[in-house]
Amino acid sequence: MVIRTEGLSFNFGNQQVIKSLALQVPEGSIYGFLGPNGAGKTTTIKLLLNLLKTQHGSIHIFEQELQKNRISILSQIGALIEQPAIYPHLTGKENLLNRALLLQVPAKRVDEMLNLVQLSSAANKKAGQYSLGMKQRLGIALALLPDPKLLILDEPTNGLDPNGIIEIRELLIKLVRRHQKTVFISSHLLAEVERMATHVGIIDKGELLFQGSIKDLEAISQPMIRIETDNTVDAANLLTRKHYEVTDVTDDHVYVSYTSRSQMGDINTLLTQNGYIIFGIGKQQKDLEKLFLSITQNA
Numbered sequence: 537m538v539i540r541t542e543g544l545s546f547n548f549g550n551q552q553v554i555k556s557l558a559l560q561v562p563e564g565s566i567y568g569f570l571g572p573n574g575a576g577k578t579t580t581i582k583l584l585l586n587l588l589k590t591q592h593g594s595i596h597i598f599e600q601e602l603q604k605n606r607i608s609i610l611s612q613i614g615a616l617i618e619q620p621a622i623y624p625h626l627t628g629k630e631n632l633l634n635r636a637l638l639l640q641v642p643a644k645r646v647d648e649m650l651n652l653v654q655l656s657s658a659a660n661k662k663a664g665q666y667s668l669g670m671k672q673r674l675g676i677a678l679a680l681l682p683d684p685k686l687l688i689l690d691e692p693t694n695g696l697d698p699n700g701i702i703e704i705r706e707l708l709i710k711l712v713r714r715h716q717k718t719v720f721i722s723s724h725l726l727a728e729v730e731r732m733a734t735h736v737g738i739i740d741k742g743e744l745l746f747q748g749s750i751k752d753l754e755a756i757s758q759p760m761i762r763i764e765t766d767n768t769v770d771a772a773n774l775l776t777r778k779h780y781e782v783t784d785v786t787d788d789h790v791y792v793s794y795t796s797r798s799q800m801g802d803i804n805t806l807l808t809q810n811g812y813i814i815f816g817i818g819k820q821q822k823d824l825e826k827l828f829l830s831i832t833q834n835a
């Protein structure tokens with residue numbers, strides 16, 4: 537494991553914001569650390585980076601205890617938390633050169649990093665004029681400069697437009713596949729993490745509700761077919777008789793486990809032929825809130 541915490545807890549005053557967290561982040565993974573605002577993601581990341589001191593429990597990174605091996609561990613971690621520390625009056629390249637000098641990294645890595653995050657053509661533009669997405673990519677380039685084995689990113693796509701989100705996602709996938717890094721990335725968006733993560737941890741109110749591979753997550757975040765119809769109870773009964781798995785019935789909607797697009801067509805035909813009016817039918821992915829419900833209900 538690249539990151540392993542045991543019984544990790546943290547209090548701000550008398551508010552316990554991290555509760556006995558047992559994270560397991562495998563080598564070469566993109567680990568999506570998922571949770572709503574205020575769940576404790578940033579606090580956890582600050583603990584992992586030793587920006588906050590561990591109060592209870594233990595943190596092992598690269599199989600070494602963090603407190604005892606602080607300097608050697610932290611020198612192998614690249615991090616981006618909150619706003620990237622960028623000098624706006626310097627160009628992107630100057631920002632990187634500055635940091636390279638500080639870290640005693642060969643200057644030629646600067647061009648390599650600009651290339652990797654696709655900022656070569658904007659290298660000589662002032663960083664203050666960069667778009668949010670470009671700033672985030674510059675932040676990632678800064679974090680990658682010392683060639684860390686582990687990259688920790690706190691909500692790196694926050695505030696980005698869809699294009700910016702795709703760019704960051706592709707960059708992270710490339711880093712893991714081609715450059716053998718491990719990426720730990722926090723987010724409050726299930727859909728975003730699902731598209732790139734190999735492993736997921738879900739935290740709410742400081743507690744880890746779920747941890748596992750993306751396959752394990754798919755098993756519980758199964759999409760549904762949402763059918764808006766006039767007589768939901770009768771429609772649900774008909775569907776059940778026809779061996780469809782009805783998961784929920786409300787006044788306006790019937791929900792059925794989704795298996796395929798053609799199954800959605802079959803349901804549409806079946807209900808229409810039996811005289812039901814279909815106002816709408818579509819595939820619905822569970823959002824984080826619904827996922828929480830199924831996790832806690834299945835626990």
Ligand SMILES: Nc1ncnc2c1ncn2[C@@H]1O[C@H](COP(=O)(O)OP(=O)(O)OP(=O)(O)O)[C@@H](O)[C@H]1O
Nearest residue numbers: 548549553571572573574575576577578579580724
């Ligand atoms: N310096 C602090 N002093 C007191 N309480 C804090 C401090 N920093 C965070 N908290 C509280 O700790 C809890 C967890 O916050 P944290 O920032 O870790 O959550 P988060 O999951 O990163 O959320 P967000 O996505 O909003 O940043 C919240 O209730 C927050 O109000």
